[in-house]
Amino acid sequence: MRTGAGRRGPRVRIAAAVLLLALAVWTVVIEPRWVAARVEPLGSAQWQPPAGLKVAMAGDWHLTTRSAWRVTSAERAARIVEDINAAQPDVILLPGDFLAGSGDDEAFSIEDMAAVLGRLKAPQGVYAVLGNHDWWHDGERTAKALAAQGIHVLENASVRLPGHDLWVVGIGDDSTGHSEADKALAGVPKGAATLVMMHDPFSFATMPRTQGLVVASHTHGGQISVPGYGALVVPGRAPREWAYGWVAHKGNRMYVTSGLGVSILPVRFNMRPEWVMFQ
Numbered sequence: 001m002r003t004g005a006g007r008r009g010p011r012v013r014i015a016a017a018v019l020l021l022a023l024a025v026w027t028v029v030i031e032p033r034w035v036a037a038r039v040e041p042l043g044s045a046q047w048q049p050p051a052g053l054k055v056a057m058a059g060d061w062h063l064t065t066r067s068a069w070r071v072t073s074a075e076r077a078a079r080i081v082e083d084i085n086a087a088q089p090d091v092i093l094l095p096g097d098f099l100a101g102s103g104d105d106e107a108f109s110i111e112d113m114a115a116v117l118g119r120l121k122a123p124q125g126v127y128a129v130l131g132n133h134d135w136w137h138d139g140e141r142t143a144k145a146l147a148a149q150g151i152h153v154l155e156n157a158s159v160r161l162p163g164h165d166l167w168v169v170g171i172g173d174d175s176t177g178h179s180e181a182d183k184a185l186a187g188v189p190k191g192a193a194t195l196v197m198m199h200d201p202f203s204f205a206t207m208p209r210t211q212g213l214v215v216a217s218h219t220h221g222g223q224i225s226v227p228g229y230g231a232l233v234v235p236g237r238a239p240r241e242w243a244y245g246w247v248a249h250k251g252n253r254m255y256v257t258s259g260l261g262v263s264i265l266p267v268r269f270n271m272r273p274e275w276v277m278f279q
Contacts, residue, residue, distance in 0.1 A: 023269075027224075031268040032071050035260065035275070037083060040246075042278035044253055047193060047211045050164050055195060056089035056122070058275035059217025060259025062133070063116065064100040065107045071273075072100070072261040074108070074116055080260065080275065081119045087277055091161065092122040094151065095217040096131025096173060096199035100261060103137050110137060110145045118149025124161055127152045129170040131199035131218060133263075135178065156180040158187045158194070167194045171207065174200035175218070175236045181207035202237040204247065204254045213278060214254035219243045221258035221271040231271075235263075244271065 042049045058080070067073035084092065098113050100106050120126050128151050134142045143153040152159065154170025155178065161168055167188045172178030181203050188194055194212040198204065201216035221244035222231025231243035241247070247254045260273045 027267045027269045031272060032262055032266055033076075034272050035080060035083075036272045037087070038274050038276045040255060040276055040278050042213060046253075049193070049212075050166065053091070053164070053279070054087070054089045055091045055093060055213065055278040056084050056087065056275065057093040057095065057197070057215050057255075057257060057278065058084060058260060059095040059199070059215075059257050060097045060131070060220060060261050060263075061113075061117070062097055062100040062259075062261025062263060063108050063113045064261075066100070069266050070100040070262060071266055074112070077116050078119070081116065084275055085119070085121050089122050089277060091124045091168070091195065092120050092126040093168075093195065093197045093215055094120075094126065094128035095197045095215060095257070096129050097133045097217065097259070097261070097263075098128075098131070098142065098146075099133055099137050100263070101137075102133060106137070110142050114142075114145035114149045114151070117146070118151065120151075124163070125152055125168070126150065127154055127159075127168050127170065127197065129154060129197055129199055130173060130178070132173050132175045135173060135176045139178075154184075154197075156184040158184060161195070165192060166212070167192055169194050169196040169210075171196065171198035171203045173198075173218075174202040179203045185210070200236045200238065201242050201247070201254065201256050204242070204249060204252065205238075207252065209251045214252060215276075216254055216256045217259050219256055219258075220261075220263060220268075221256075223262060223265070223268050223271055225270040227270060
């Protein structure tokens with residue numbers, strides 16, 4: 001005679017198998033492709049932006065020819081570009097990692113990538129910094145390709161936003177040794193407001209105090225975020241608490257995006273890909 005516990009055994013195993021299968025489908029197939037269009041405040045208690053200014057930010061595209069594994073195909077990126085353009089931002093910030101992989105392992109060319117992102121439109125300009133993957137592919141070639149598409153690449157440099165007393169600042173990538181925060185901000189007049197972007201958020205730890213918006217990418221929010229704990233893994237030198245969302249440090253405030261693509265493994269859990277509109 002089979003006991004109740006004996007009869008429940010196969011059911012429990014079947015239920016566990018179904019649950020694991022559903023989790024695998026969610027983390028590998030659904031969530032990595034479920035892009036959020038988030039809206040966050042541009043101003044803060046310390047700084048009020050120009051009235052009506054809208055700033056879009058989209059990082060970690062990781063464009064690829066292997067979309068089954070690395071997610072962001074040219075077609076998928078083109079749809080995201082259309083969504084961002086439809087939201088009519090005044091300024092677009094692109095904080096790096098435009099291609100997947102590190103060179104010979106990715107057939108998507110730098111110029112083709114730049115052509116896709118070159119469709120982004122904003123009346124006050126589209127600005128970019130390079131990420132670690134961009135340097136691994138070819139940083140100088142990437143910068144030239146983006147510039148040829150009308151995207152302003154700011155590597156440890158700044159430029160005044162047309163029509164505003166507001167400066168866009170780009171800090172180089174920390175993880176590849178290109179971060180020079182002091183140099184990036186050197187051309188900004190004292191007391192001027194800034195839109196600061198960087199790829200690796202660790203540069204936030206040493207940058208001078210600013211007023212305005214600071215954004216970063218690189219971490220992907222860890223790709224897997226455990227409820228009550230947060231990111232399992234954070235690349236680079238930034239602390240785990242800086243993996244995603246708003247971060248405060250020494251009077252500065254920064255938003256770290258979860259990005260659009262994936263790296264190493266094609267998984268996301270509790271950390272949707274996103275682009276962000278600050279307004």
